[in-house]
Amino acid sequence: MSVIEARGLRKEFTVRVKRSRLRREKRVVRAVDGVDLTVERGEMLGYIGPNGAGKSTTLKMMTGVLMPSGGEVRVCGYTPVPQRTKLARRIGVVFGQRSQLWWDLPLRDSFDLLRHIFRVPADDHASRLRRCRSLLDLDEFLEIPVRQLSLGQRMRGELTAALLHGPEVLFLDEPTIGLDVVSKQAVRSFLTEVGERGDTTLVLTTHDLADIERLCKRLVVIDHGRVVHDGTIDALHARYGSRRRVVVDLDEPVASFGDATVEADGRRLVFEVDGSAAAVVARLGGLPGLRDIAILEPDIEDVVARLYKTATEDAP
Template identity: 80%
Template sequence: MSDVIEVRGLRKEFTVRVKTGRLRRTKKVVAAVDGVDLTVARGEMIGYIGPNGAGKSTTLKMLTGVLMPSAGEVRVCGLVPVAQRTRLALRIGVVFGQRSQLWWDLPLRDSFDLLRHIYRVPAADHAARLRRCRDLLDLDGFLDTPVRQLSLGQRMRGELTAALLHGPEVLFLDEPTIGLDLVSKQAVREFLGELGRAGDTTLLLTTHDLADIERLCRRLVVIDHGRVVHDGDIEALHARYGSRRLVVVDLDEPLTEVPVLPGAPVLRVEADGRRLVFELESATAGAVVARLAGLATLRDIAIVEPDIEDVVSRLYRTPAPPVVVPAHPIPTQNPEPASRPDLTGTP
């Protein structure tokens, strides 16, 4: 598989004013993204997560050509995002949870038709893609409703459709399920899962809802203080930060003494001693249950898989290396064009 996203040493700096006295403010250079390296193969589904202010949205804006990098090399679909923004816009789709690409006062159907003309999509291709989205996202009930009258969940389904009607190679999703109710979240997740399984579109997803990551993405990239601190699958993240399975055992009667089991320390004792929670380090769940069965009458047993939210929060608590800002600006390899390209122009 060829790489559709190639990033080397990506950096973005902002100058902010910091209060240093009652009336004085001084300028300070802040690196929102600090030396990110990333490659994404065609058809991959990537979860790109981090705490607030980590640099997630800034990275996406540089990948889509909205922001000019301060330094580093970026190519998406073989194109330099800012310098070739018009051509890139025809090959990517973008969904920002807090922004809309739909016409507020027009029926949803008319927004889709306008986008077909903007992207110059053949009518047959547009109809086929719209039909697929209508089926998977259940759009028929509100296609003729003005966008301003749609619920948040309905509008998000419309945003996803609008981002896919021109057949993008890469879909960038920034908080696509933010604020949605459970039913709408499930509909969006199922649609994205179906899209990912088809393998035609590369997905890069940023979210604070880690359930989205667990259900959709095999690969997880974690960014903190502008730097990538983990790039791998979720299992590797659990292994790296010590997240382990738990064995929860309910007893008929509490034991007079909490047992010490090799490779499975007791994490906590609950319910007046009738519930013991063991953390599996090197022991197996079967060995723990067998040992306890010889000591007491077991009422119930449960094996709890590690929670990704716990391991990610543990990762965020790990001190980040200090960010050193150079005294002199780093020259960018992608000079900004004299004028910003028109997204509706001819590629």
């Protein structure tokens, strides 16, 4: 069953552009330009794009924050803006730059207030909070006012707040922005566990492609307000020619070795291969002075950069 359906979704903004010292003229900017998107229940969807591509605008239309300029969108069976109150009980939202916690209250009190706002039964609230406390290690700062929490602690609190009412869809806009490595890992592990349960659909926008690789099976790429890729990460690699790298370290330097690139004063060979690296590894078996072999997977950032470049060149 589809929990999100968008057809021809558009959002336009009118801006004033300076033309001279005394003259400004209005210009219409199309932030989202005809997005078609269907998300099934339990999916983990990565929704990415460069700055200004329309990612956050799309999420704001899906959550009822912005009214679309055209097209249709339904989330959990509701039209977001006119039915925003009903929709709010069915979705959770985490924006990296916004907070739904009370700044001067201890974290535990924020959770208790949200229980009353969403009218969550006490037993359900307690059960979900116990699970989040365990997975996100909340106990050490539950009694601390939100304003005194570190960014990583606050983000763990935001994730908990978004899930305490049992949403069907969780929208995440840059949930790991600014976090240290330890906090990022905690958030990723938690979201992986949430996604694997299959009862919550995750829609994630981020500039951190490691989040996408570790969390999402499906990737939608948007550029200039239009969808330019919708499929798996593997399909993205295949479509834009990403290649594996086989890195070989040697004890003794060599001048050349077939089609390899020679680096590190001749002590390192680098091969670029399509698909399996077995043939290259077999060739190296009898190489004297072989110290180590590493197979490096394609870097999704390079793939997406090529996709953006192609989309820009093809844009009208």
